Amino acid sequence: SRGGNSIRSYIKSGGAADVSHAVLCGVPNHGVYNWESGLNNEFNGRGLFLRGLNEGESEVTPGTAFLTLRSDGMDKYAQEDGRFVGKPGTSTGITAEGPALKGATNLVLGALDHRETAFSPRAFREIYRFIAGREPDRVAVLPEAGVSLGGLVTGTPGGIQTNRPVTGASVEIYRVSPDTSERVGGPVHSSQTAADGRWGPAKVDSSWCLEIVLTSPGSTTTHFYRSPFPRSSDVVHLRAARPLGAADAGAGSVLLMSRPRGYFGRPRDVVLFDGKEPADVKPGVPGDSISTLRLTAAEASRPVPALFNEERIVSRPWPASENRIAVAELTY
Known part of the structure; x- marks a missing residue:
């Protein structure tokens, strides 16, 4: 979520040499809304901060492998209607594809909510496979005595x-x-x-x-x-x-x-x-x-x-x- 913007900013500002993989779960990479007002807000896709992160042919920093995980329409922060930012009936200018980045591996996990893009079993499988380069042995949690x-x-x-x-x-x-x-x-x-x-x-x-x-x-x-x-x-x-x-x-x-x-x-x-x-x-x-x-x-x-x-x-x-x-x- 929000922390993904900080991660991207760190990598783009010189941290790529220290980061091999970046996993962005439900991150509003193009904003929660895209409006002319509030250009200093970090969640405004039209604002200076996100425009700076997304400028260029590729929206990711070379040298770091990026994975984005997003919902298929059930993420409250990737909605076309402004209900979740206090303006129901107003277009946000954002769609369910908002978390995807040009140059990243972009996966749609189904009808998961915002938090489940990070915490669900499906998210675990994709994160593990992306970092380890192989499928996990299991997804279920094995109990300890x-x-x-x-x-x-x-x-x-x-x-x-x-x-x-x-x-x-x-x-x-x-x-x-x-x-x-x-x-x-x-x-x-x-x-x-x-x-x-x-x-x-x-x-x-x-x-x-x-x-x-x-x-x-x-x-x-x-x-x-x-x-x-x-x-x-x-x-x-x-x-x-x-x-x-x-x-x-x-x-x-x-x-x-x-x-x-x-x-x-x-x-x-x-x-x-x-x-x-x-x-x-x-x-x-x-x-x-x-x-x-x-x-x-x-x-x-x-x-x-x-x-x-x-x-x-x-x-x-x-x-x-x-x-x-x-x-x-x-x-x-």
Whole structure:
């Protein structure tokens, strides 16, 4: 996505000798829009920045092999209509072919959304083949018997998301039932972050569904419900959920269904939250990755399933009066 512009700029500005291959996934190489106004915006295909990157017979820098991966019409940032830049009904001057570059290997991956051009199994296969020069032995993730998890706790000072570490945040992990999300015993991990914001390592089994409780200073206590982690990772970064706001007033519990590695597509995907299609996920081109469910206090004791295609996570409501939010965070 956006980082691809920085990569191209670095390579064109003298970095080609250090970069053998560049993979650009869903990058708006010709802009998110192409307008006369806002010429200093990096996303304007008519602006100085992108015109400079794309000038010449070839749009790639010699010496580096380039691969672009794009969607066949489902990328929210490669649309002819300006809905996703706040101007519905206005032509952007951009089409689904916007990410393609003259001189690159350009592949269309099908009806994938913007994030899936990087995170999907199909994208992995093409990236691996481009860099390694051969097909991958497998695409599916092979589980490990013992899994070690860790990562960084970051925050949102002033409401702005950052990658800065948070000191004094506590992380607890519980094994939970896949059907009811009830905790199975006490915490399997408990730690508090120091100045570097790191948490872990937590030792879990690759078959366990997990509840990760993040208590971060000045933030909403967040209960993340996750599918089993098949393999170890030290980049399970955590950030507290959004603050409870006016729209949540009167709710007994607030639950989120979140897909950080993709968007929800209706009717492309099966998307059910508490057994219903979420009203806050708009149909058509996938552009929403979070759905919100508010329950009354009387409903706050029952499990709530979140289903996205074949991945199912059951979460439990927590009292909003205690400044808590539950998040069913999808892996796939």
